[in-house]
Amino acid sequence: MPSRRSLLLGAAGLMASGCRASAQPDTAVPPLKSIAPYRVGTCAMTGQLDDPAWTRLALEHYNQITPEWEMKMEYILTPDGYRFDAPDRIADWCEAHGMALHGTTLVWYSQGEEAFRGLSPVDYRQQFDRYIAAVAGRYAGKVRGWDVINEAVAEDGNGLRQHHWAQNLGELDHMVRAFEQAKLADPDAVLFINDYNLENNPKKGATFLKLVERLLNAGAPVGGIGTQSHLDIEIPEGQISAFIHEAAQFGLPLHISELDASRRREGGPPDVRSVSFRTTQQFDRIAELTTAYSRLPEHKRYGLTLWGVRDTDSWLRRPPHDDGKDSPLAFDAFERPTAVARALAESWT
Numbered sequence: 001m002p003s004r005r006s007l008l009l010g011a012a013g014l015m016a017s018g019c020r021a022s023a024q025p026d027t028a029v030p031p032l033k034s035i036a037p038y039r040v041g042t043c044a045m046t047g048q049l050d051d052p053a054w055t056r057l058a059l060e061h062y063n064q065i066t067p068e069w070e071m072k073m074e075y076i077l078t079p080d081g082y083r084f085d086a087p088d089r090i091a092d093w094c095e096a097h098g099m100a101l102h103g104t105t106l107v108w109y110s111q112g113e114e115a116f117r118g119l120s121p122v123d124y125r126q127q128f129d130r131y132i133a134a135v136a137g138r139y140a141g142k143v144r145g146w147d148v149i150n151e152a153v154a155e156d157g158n159g160l161r162q163h164h165w166a167q168n169l170g171e172l173d174h175m176v177r178a179f180e181q182a183k184l185a186d187p188d189a190v191l192f193i194n195d196y197n198l199e200n201n202p203k204k205g206a207t208f209l210k211l212v213e214r215l216l217n218a219g220a221p222v223g224g225i226g227t228q229s230h231l232d233i234e235i236p237e238g239q240i241s242a243f244i245h246e247a248a249q250f251g252l253p254l255h256i257s258e259l260d261a262s263r264r265r266e267g268g269p270p271d272v273r274s275v276s277f278r279t280t281q282q283f284d285r286i287a288e289l290t291t292a293y294s295r296l297p298e299h300k301r302y303g304l305t306l307w308g309v310r311d312t313d314s315w316l317r318r319p320p321h322d323d324g325k326d327s328p329l330a331f332d333a334f335e336r337p338t339a340v341a342r343a344l345a346e347s348w349t
């Protein structure tokens with residue numbers, strides 16, 4: 001008798017080979033939000049709110065939204081001042097549809113340098129504080145939480161990133177300041193530090209957790225830990241659960257904040273893996289993540305957010321990453337559940 005897992009994988013594998021899901025029995029998954037023991041989110045941009053297929057799938061399976069880019073400094077901070085039309089629309093849509101809202105991100109190394117260039121030290125500090133107060137203040141009572149500091153750890157895990165925020169306000173001080181300003185602006189929001197490759201690269205994960213400890217010791221009101229979980233499906237079994245176990249030691253809520261599991265290999269030797277082999281790897285890594293995360297006590301499970309609804313909504317299906325075939329999310333271009341959806345559904349039922 002084939003195991004339940006092989007049946008689940010079989011359907012996913014068949015679909016991955018292009019077999020129409022409708023021809024396969026039992027290809028549907030229940031609404032993910034109805035079987036998950038915590039909030040299941042996805043990211044959104046305003047253009048998607050006008051797409052009936054996107055909104056139907058989003059409303060059926062998810063109960064939390066993270067604006068993919070329109071609540072970031074790159075959208076809000078313009079030469080003429082702050083621009084809130086798009087993030088306001090997403091916040092209003094969430095309220096109208098009973099969706100929770102998670103904000104990303106207040107301070108990111110990759111944004112703001114142009115806008116802050118040339119400011120005197122006093123003005124730089126004032127504009128930093130003013131931005132956080134304005135943005136976090138505007139959505140106070142609307143967002144569940146914020147990614148206050150995003151991607152602070154160096155790419156290779158050796159120390160922290162160097163960037164204009166750190167150069168002007170101090171490597172750790174700018175982070176403490178950001179958390180303090182966010183706390184003042186929205187005392188009820190869960191304030192996260194968020195980063196990526198924490199499971200894929202154990203060294204980076206360890207540096208990140210040391211940073212969390214330093215921030216807490218410095219008195220920063222860090223309220224949560226975000227791991228983006230853009231999974232490398234070729235990592236050894238156990239790395240994901242080990243990171244989740246270590247992160248949970250702080251007793252803070254953990255957010256799986258941007259989950260996807262590319263089947264592509266960026267760089268390295270030619271990829272000779274078959275689609276079904278990659279699908280098995282994808283299934284196994286997602287299952288490891290959700291099993292470890294679901295075992296956490298409730299107060300440590302802020303939620304699990306996938307970074308997109310359909311594969312074709314994914315950043316991984318946009319240049320320069322796109323190979324036209326990647327299937328990193330829970331639903332494919334035809335809205336059929338993928339191996340990611342099956343791995344989630346299996347670990348939640």
Ligand code: G3I
Nearest residue numbers: 045047068069072074104105150196228258307314315318
């Ligand atoms: O939609 C506009 C389009 O109208 C315009 O013509 C075009 C050129 O200006 O820009 C388009 O918006 C782009 C948007 O993605 C939608 O494609 C923005 O410029 C672009 O900056 C934005 O990139 C986002 C990126 O973060 C930077 O904010 C990606 O969508 C988003 O997936 C990505 O998400 C990041 C997380 O925040 C942090 N972790 C990694 C993750 C993936 O890179």
